[in-house]
Amino acid sequence: MNYNKDFAVINASTNVREALDTIIQASIRLLVIESEGKPVGVCDSFHLLMQKDQPEQKVVFHTDFILTTSKDIFSLANDNFSYALIEDDTGEIIGWMDQKSVEIDHLKQAYSKDLGAITTDLEAIVDSIYDEVLVVDSLGKIIRVSNRSTHQLWGVDPETVIGQNILELEEKGWFKPSVTRKVLEEKKKISIVQHNRLGRKILAVGNPVFNQKNELERIVIASRDITAVKKLEEELEEAKTLKEKYRKEVDILKKVQHGNEKKIIYQSEQIKNLMFEVERVARVESTVTLYGESGVGKELFAQAIHQLSPRAENPFIRINCGSIPENLLESELFGYEKGAFTGALSNGKKGLFELANEGTLFLDEIGELPLNLQVKLLRAIQEREIMKIGGSKAIPINIRIITATNKNLEEMVSQGTFREDLFYRIHVIPLFIPPLRERIADIEPIVYHFLEYYNERFSSKKYFSEDAMEVLKTYKWPGNIRQLQNVTERAMVVTAEQMITANDLVKILDNRQKNQHPVEVHTIIPLQHAVQDTERQLLQLALLKYKTLTKVAEVLEVSQPTISRLYNKLKNSLQVR
Template sequence: MTISTVLKHNYAIISEAEWNQNPDFSRYSEYGLILLRDAKDAIIGAVWEGRPGEMIPVGIASLQMLEEDAEWDRYSVWIFTDPYRNILGWIERESLYRFLCHFYKTKKEFYETVLFSLPHRVTVIDGNSLICFVNEQEIQARGMAKNQIIGKRIHEIDKESSLERLLSDREKKTVIRLTDNKRGIYTQTNILKDGTSIGAIQVCWEAEEIEKIVMNLEAYTSLAQDLKAVFDLSYDVIYVSDGEGMTLRVSSASERLWGYKPEELVGKTVYELEKQGVFKPSITRLVLEKKDKVQTIQTTKTGKRLMVVGIPIKDEKGNIIRVINTSRDITQESRLQAELEAAKSIMQGYKQELEQLKQSAWKNDRLIFKSEQMRNLVTLAGKVAEVDSTVLILGESGVGKEVIASFIHQKSQRKENPFIKVNCGAIPENLLESELFGYEKGAFTGASKDGKRGLFEVANEGTLFLDEIGEIPLRLQVKLLRVLQEKELVRLGGTKPVRVNVRIIAATNRDLKEEVQKRAFREDLYYRLNVVPIQIPPLRERREDILPLALHFIDKFNREYNRNKMFSPEALEKLQAYKWPGNVRELQNIIERVVVIAEQQIIEPRHLPETLFHAQNNSNGISVSTIMPLDQAKELVERQLLAMAKERYGTTTRIAEVLGVNQSTVSRKITRLGIR
């Protein structure tokens, strides 16, 4: 029976203030003990089912105190803790007394068994010179029954004995003398307690036994020399502990790997050394907990990484009596492995980025614009590129959100590192998590046996562009938020956090505020992303950019398809008049189509898709679809142009500049036409 078998675990820990508010033990009927703690979380007392109406003091004891003369009657209830001060359980004083009675009785029987097992004659006397113990060898040597010896004074059994002389000594004393027949020796030692001799013990060694011991001693000495040579010359650390985790022997390599000499470690427990950070984790502790061989990586206070194998040595009853560890320094191997993994990650990032560049190389061309809106937007993007703030790019589909994201990356300090793009709406939901965050080997059926890095890790030290961010499901939004807040992630199927240093640029054509109200998008994630919002206006609101973009695309596709096409003025007018609901992407696709299909060198309006004409005929543009007086048509055109310009540019000075007239003319016409 051990103390752990009698400890009770039905306790609760609450604050003293909580108990004082409602001191009713019946609220905790399932518990036998309520521990009360103060504001600093220290246990200050308890309420016990044996005395539920009052707070009583409790004793706190470690397992080591069982070996000491503690004042067990001081408290009605005792709490026992492990070496880390964690509570193991509680016990009433009466139950503790019963355990201690059994505990000390067991120890007494153990020590008597030890003395009985010695191959020598053993006699023990108490402080009154009365014989209180003799073993079988002594009984046989005396030729008497045990009851004829126990309880008698030593001089009644051995008139020449000098054992009782040691009882008067107040210091430890050992006497060695020859037996009367000169064929053996007596070893006599007093038993001290608090400076007083409370007894003495005598061991008789026969000459034949002494000779055997001398021979064994020589053999052990030779073996010890061999083992010392192994310990001193071993490149690895050899570490020997007992079954309680006490360090018994350490090889000299400990100074090289751990920064501690063997004598600085011997005599200390592995729990103490682990707590001090000498090594982590303690392999001996793991072996004692698992009761089996353990092999794992250990880190040291000096920054080393060791591969350690711990092997338990057990007695015939299966109890661990020794733990032997061997530690091999793998710091250099780990560093090389980390560098290899980093190189693989960079290579994977560059490979993916290169593939994306091949598929959409035009998106990294220089920015093409003429409008004031885009000039201001690019200026803002340039400023944002100088810092690592998260950017949220907003705009309709096809306006060039990815182009702006790439521009920010190329202008940033991360431009030499990967720029990884992922369309969150194009990847199935069940694959998106593993693509973004990666997975460990065996995380799911069909997973790679080596695991896989996610795009966050691939983009490490670079930029990750999350297009269509509004498509990410809610359950993944939580993991994305953690990456933004903590700069770390956990792979699918893994438990170990992975640190990442990634700049996030997100984009969406959705109204995320509306999505937050619909509870389709997390509000906290929205504010994390919306640090620097950039709104890209649609192409219809920046018509000055249509012609520069059209000329840029026709030049690009002429070079790509080895053509020499050009637009007629009438075709350019049609492009300029169209509202482009598909924005820049639609403009690019239409120009690519006419460059490939048109047979003539000059692209006329008839080569353009009919959708451009249909949309214009049904729009509210400046074109006139019915017959009217010329003056009326002129006024209608002026009204529409001035209203559109007033809404877009605001000031009459800017409107006059765009329309190519004097500022006074603009002011006069706006007043006359009643435009507000």
């Protein structure tokens, strides 16, 4: 175990200036705070630098640390703490580790055990793919062959060549060049590609074996088909890449779901990549703006950023700027002093900015914020302080702000409905959440999540048939995940049978479209336009009800190639996918 030794012990009464001098002179990253001879907290260099503006104040330190020994530390890998102080047998602190380092070292130990098992498996795999292993003496005489040898490389049973000289077999044209000859000449491990008499390429590896006098005694030769080796290397590399990818995804999911009852369910590459962005963004304090259509789950992503950030243990406060009347919005955001206006509470009220102090404030539908409040929001972001209604003293705040909108803020700036200076303050890190219709791979796992939730809630065991699931995947979902949840719940309530079919969903999704486009003409239009419009309407209705183009062709009484050509021609104008 590698623990850090760059620390110093200071008294709890030490001020910030003295602590900074200690860190700089000793070139350390961590201070251990003691009181009455016992550690009571820790303060790393980052948090100490945050206090540099108050040099004469006592050092503010964290108390979320643990005391442990080097042999017990990994048993605490799943505990919540910032730092672990490591003691020796006498109780003296000899080093420290942060929680992430403990977790990583713990994972390394676990992976070491896994790698041991993997090594055993790989040895078995390698042994099984070797076409031949043989041993020759220092003169090239074949003395042993492996029991896994086949006739593929020699054209004969290898056991029949025991006792023959492998150099003579090379001269007879059985293979060339000889790896044995090169090992004898260079006295080191040699790898070459041979061509055998059957026209195959063989990777031959010769390993010299020396005795105690450093004299060449044996040569162990492993020969195998080079195609099989390349395939194994590619598969092994792919497995390593996938393992690392899944490990990162699991790590992110563990942290996102911790303390968050609402889960981000996904399988698509778009959201996987977005989650990696969320993890990176969460580490910094920059303002984030989430863009996405209504119902895509912007609040869930805001909560994920909060949960992955250093502020995770502090408040996450949300306000929808479009759902509160303008005359009340200012008091909700900034609060008010007692007697500030008629009807105000006698003791005044804290605003959401104040309630979110040390945590995260999520301003949903930021585009709905009135212009007069945009000015106050800009000041709060820039100055890191707020003024209550009726107040005369500014209140300092330390919050992270995340905003979200389904509007184009740049267009609003050009139209004069959104302040340009505020736009640049909140548009530091924009994240774009794709609509559900652009990530079809997410629909099925989300549906299963809702099924499980409502089955438990309604004490039922309902499920979607295969064709019903295909309908869900091909629908456009203008209301995104919120609409998908609504349709899932409605289907489970109104369907009498346990299995929800495609016909059940069509009644829900298409009940207002059945007579939406009747074949009627009320004005003169080109005949070709009328034909195309009718074809499009028929194809759209059929695709909503049936899951394959083959079935659509059957019910429309045309050939499958005809319907395929029609689909490719009209797919960009269809309301289903």
